[in-house]
Amino acid sequence: xxxxxxxxxxxxxxxxxxxxxxxxxxxxxxxxxxxxxxxxxxxxxxxxxxxxxxxxxxxxxxxxxxxxxxxxxxxxxxxxxxxxxxxxxxxxxxxxxxxxxxxxxxxxxxxxxxxxxxxxxxxxxxxxxxxxxxxxxxxxxxxxxxxxxxxxxxxxxxxxxxxxxxxxxxxxxxxxxxxxxxxxxxxxxxxxxxxxxxxxxxxxxxxxxxxxxxxxxxxxxxxxxxxxxxxxxxxxxxxxxxxxxxxxxxxxxxxxxxxxxxxxxxxxxxxxxxxxxxxxxxxxxxxx
Amino acid sequence: xxxxxxxxxxxxxxxxxxxxxxxxxxxxxxxxxxxxxxxxxxxxxxxxxxxxxxxxxxxxxxxxxxxxxxxxxxxxxxxxxxxxxxxxxxxxxxxxxxxxxxxxxxxxxxxxxxxxxxxxxxxxxxxxxxxxxxxxxxxxxxxxxxxxxxxxxxxxxxxxxxxxxxxxxxxxxxxxxxxxxxxxxxxxxxxxxxxxxxxxxxxxxxxxxxxxxxxxxxxxxxxxxxxxxxxxxxxxxxxxxxxxxxxxxxxxxxxxxxxxxxxxxxxxxxxxxxxxxxxxxxxxxxxxxxxxxxxxxxxxx
Numbered sequence: 051x052x053x054x055x056x057x058x059x060x061x062x063x064x065x066x067x068x069x070x071x072x073x074x075x076x077x078x079x080x081x082x083x084x085x086x087x088x089x090x091x092x093x094x095x096x097x098x099x100x101x102x103x104x105x106x107x108x109x110x111x112x113x114x115x116x117x118x119x120x121x122x123x124x125x126x127x128x129x130x131x132x133x134x135x136x137x138x139x140x141x142x143x144x145x146x147x148x149x150x151x152x153x154x155x156x157x158x159x160x161x162x163x164x165x166x167x168x169x170x171x172x173x174x175x176x177x178x179x180x181x182x183x184x185x186x187x188x189x190x191x192x193x194x195x196x197x198x199x200x201x202x203x204x205x206x207x208x209x210x211x212x213x214x215x216x217x218x219x220x221x222x223x224x225x226x227x228x229x230x231x232x233x234x235x236x237x238x239x240x241x242x243x244x245x246x247x248x249x250x251x252x253x254x255x256x257x258x259x260x261x262x263x264x265x266x267x268x269x270x271x272x273x274x275x276x277x278x279x280x281x282x283x284x285x286x287x288x289x290x291x292x293x294x295x296x297x298x299x300x301x302x303x304x305x306x307x308x309x310x311x312x313x314x315x316x317x318x319x320x321x322x323x324x325x326x327x328x329x330x331x332x333x334x335x336x337x338x
Numbered sequence: 339x340x341x342x343x344x345x346x347x348x349x350x351x352x353x354x355x356x357x358x359x360x361x362x363x364x365x366x367x368x369x370x371x372x373x374x375x376x377x378x379x380x381x382x383x384x385x386x387x388x389x390x391x392x393x394x395x396x397x398x399x400x401x402x403x404x405x406x407x408x409x410x411x412x413x414x415x416x417x418x419x420x421x422x423x424x425x426x427x428x429x430x431x432x433x434x435x436x437x438x439x440x441x442x443x444x445x446x447x448x449x450x451x452x453x454x455x456x457x458x459x460x461x462x463x464x465x466x467x468x469x470x471x472x473x474x475x476x477x478x479x480x481x482x483x484x485x486x487x488x489x490x491x492x493x494x495x496x497x498x499x500x501x502x503x504x505x506x507x508x509x510x511x512x513x514x515x516x517x518x519x520x521x522x523x524x525x526x527x528x529x530x531x532x533x534x535x536x537x538x539x540x541x542x543x544x545x546x547x548x549x550x551x552x553x554x555x556x557x558x559x560x561x562x563x564x565x566x567x568x569x570x571x572x573x574x575x576x577x578x579x580x581x582x583x584x585x586x587x588x589x590x591x592x593x594x595x596x597x598x599x600x601x602x603x604x605x606x607x608x609x610x611x612x613x614x615x616x617x618x619x620x621x622x623x624x625x626x627x628x629x630x631x632x633x634x635x636x637x638x639x
Binding site: 064066069073074078081084152160161172174176191219284301321 | 450
């Protein structure tokens, strides 16, 4: 068989992109389609027990624990993103000052992003231990009450948010530091000549200039929040009284504890659509 | 190669002169906040190392000390051999190294295809790659679990509890392809065109021209793949039930469940899980900064 040189060139190109494209479609695109199909089945550990139409979705709509998990995850996302991003931006302003040793601080601040979420959360579960933990040691030495950091429903989500914010500061700091470095210096000088002080410069020059980065970090933080399970597993396991039952932990519970994979698929699809809408809204707000 | 990458630094002399002039209350406040932030961000990790070296009874003493009087290195031996962390460590190393190799190879091949070659459907297929970047891993666990369980022509259980089951879903990521393509677009085409004119075929151009030129981005792909795979939690948790195949993160999870009060051993396990990536960070720190800032500025465009 004789192929023209052009066709041969095309075939060569497909050989280069083929393996990666095959794996990406098989393990990223196809699962989404497969989830949609699964969500229409009564699917247990042994396979499908039959087609049930939209019954799983009807159940999801009326499942108060699912809506509760979305609320918990949203509170976590808002809390940890607000604290984490504000902290990262504040520290980035600090370390981009031209002072000695700031480069060292910058390098060290990133270390918690190198250790895994599960390791970090395990350390916090030790520090938040009710009887022996460091946090309650400090509180009792100040003659205050011990705090049931992860033992009581009213505190648990707050504690998880603290751990998330701690990691968020570390992870987002280099992103903000790079963004600050690329802001046009002339703008600050011009504003300085007009008599603007540091805060005015920050609000009217820095923040607008880094808005695209902020949008990006917010999307990343939201998507990250909806995948958060490591620190839940290490600190609370979703409890107490479902106070930290995030959506992904609920999917896990439905799938791997109750073996309702069809139902878990319906929740997964809700989650996927929800995340795509959030991402799309964020990106759209940037265009205006 | 990576460690020699030069970071732009402000010239030392003017900075010193300036800082002496500006040794003001404001500067002191800046350093005070910087040190406080350092304690908050690194304190927990220091506490982990300190606890890992304590004797069991020392963990319970009040007031607690950061480091014990006598370091009990045998905690690490106990975690390493007694709690099978050596096995978990090996599993994580296998998963991580294979993933790094496949991401570098397949990612750079596809990135080269999309960045340099012309073929029908190129834009559409690249859009497909970009879409995979938008799909969060969390929404994949249920379908991926059932796909791996039902791999055709396998025993019941499929590829669950196998290395390939853990590795394959992230054997190449859209991120690796995207980084390579973006980097290639910043390199003049003359070099590979010259090689092609000299009669080199696609494979030769890729191997002898493109790969040497793209070493910096290959290093970034390698480091980021290593970091994400070593620290991965959700997918190994789903795909592995056999303790012989636990990765370090999953081993640590079940270790936590069994040794609730032995915090010194738990922290020794956490140290074992953390140290390899800490070493990678020390060796390749400039790469981390470059790639994170590239991500940010790349999105600006």
